[in-house]
Amino acid sequence: MRIFHTPDTARHDPERYWRRGTPIPHPEQAARYAILRDAALRGGHALAAPGDHGLDPIRAVHDPDYVAFLAEAWARRAEMPGIGDEILTGAFARPQMHRKPAGLLGLAGLYMADTSTPIRAGTWPAVYGAAQCAVAAADAALASGHAYALCRPPGHHAYADSAGGFCFLNNSAVAAARMLAATGGPVAILDIDVHHGNGTQGIFYARADVLTVSVHADPSDYFPFFAGYADETGEGPGAGFNGNLPLPPGSGDAPWLAAVEAGLARVAAHAPRGLVVALGLDAAEDDPIGALRVTQAGFEAAAARIAEAGLPTALVQEGGYLCAALPRNLTAFLAAFDAAR
Numbered sequence: 001m002r003i004f005h006t007p008d009t010a011r012h013d014p015e016r017y018w019r020r021g022t023p024i025p026h027p028e029q030a031a032r033y034a035i036l037r038d039a040a041l042r043g044g045h046a047l048a049a050p051g052d053h054g055l056d057p058i059r060a061v062h063d064p065d066y067v068a069f070l071a072e073a074w075a076r077r078a079e080m081p082g083i084g085d086e087i088l089t090g091a092f093a094r095p096q097m098h099r100k101p102a103g104l105l106g107l108a109g110l111y112m113a114d115t116s117t118p119i120r121a122g123t124w125p126a127v128y129g130a131a132q133c134a135v136a137a138a139d140a141a142l143a144s145g146h147a148y149a150l151c152r153p154p155g156h157h158a159y160a161d162s163a164g165g166f167c168f169l170n171n172s173a174v175a176a177a178r179m180l181a182a183t184g185g186p187v188a189i190l191d192i193d194v195h196h197g198n199g200t201q202g203i204f205y206a207r208a209d210v211l212t213v214s215v216h217a218d219p220s221d222y223f224p225f226f227a228g229y230a231d232e233t234g235e236g237p238g239a240g241f242n243g244n245l246p247l248p249p250g251s252g253d254a255p256w257l258a259a260v261e262a263g264l265a266r267v268a269a270h271a272p273r274g275l276v277v278a279l280g281l282d283a284a285e286d287d288p289i290g291a292l293r294v295t296q297a298g299f300e301a302a303a304a305r306i307a308e309a310g311l312p313t314a315l316v317q318e319g320g321y322l323c324a325a326l327p328r329n330l331t332a333f334l335a336a337f338d339a340a341r
């Protein structure tokens with residue numbers, strides 16, 4: 001397995017996060033980079049730099065003005081008198097209020113969904129580097145069968161024009177668009193992160209060329225709350241090309257694997273020319289913010305099923321937070337995937 005990574009992704013280092021009204025250490029810590037990299041190293045995989053593929057693969061799925069905001073915000077920070085070590089707002093645009101303000105503070109509220117995505121000194125190089133890893137993994141998967149992109153921060157909660165849920169650029173969507181451009185499509189995304197891939201769904205919701213399927217905890221009382229329900233199946237030309245498979249909180253290996261297999265059946269019926277797996281590891285039973293109870297054996301079984309589909313496959317890291325099981329589950333997933341290929 002080729003592993004694409006860059007130390008730049010550790011340059012986004014959020015400190016605080018409001019959870020249930022209390023500031024806590026941000027779960028999406030820079031330490032995740034080294035932990036996941038070392039877990040891949042322990043598996044004996046070949047590590048590689050992603051190269052620089054520029055902004056075009058990012059703009060293929062993201063609004064250019066939003067990308068420019070992310071790229072330029074830190075350099076504009078003097079526009080916010082009294083600013084500390086991050087650009088963050090507490091005022092967010094609602095659907096009823098959608099005018100585009102000129103100032104940086106207002107733009108932050110226009111382009112963010114919540115307070116989990118502060119822009120700090122190293123945020124842009126980190127999210128840009130993660131997106132480059134996704135591009136490189138997509139290319140490598142098409143060339144040689146499969147690859148893994150060590151992306152952090154994660155991406156699947158980022159819409160075409162908004163950050164949220166720790167995510168800025170939608171790495172899985174970037175990888176899928178890259179595969180689509182190279183093959184002519186169709187392609188598919190299978191998201192097994194414990195949280196619904198709402199940004200990915202949003203980006204491709206009206207399109208038939210990218211099938212999106214997400215297996216996740218029921219959003220009726222869990223992030224991202226406002227999307228991820230089973231009756232969201234796509235719209236317009238994309239009708240029938242989005243699938244959500246929500247599971248009750250606390251679900252363990254058997255129902256989770258059944259949902260993954262159902263998702264893979266949807267993928268197979270689409271006959272894609274490439275597959276992106278949004279590889280969150282936060283469905284793990286030990287994950288500090290997870291809501292399901294998937295074991296290492298569960299991840300190994302899912303990896304084998306996905307590998308057996310036989311598709312060019314880019315594994316793109318999504319969630320999975322600091323706990324002893326995080327590196328173990330990555331090492332185990334990659335090994336099981338390789339063994340089944």
Ligand SMILES: [Zn+2]
Binds near residue numbers: 193319
């Ligand atoms: Zn997640």
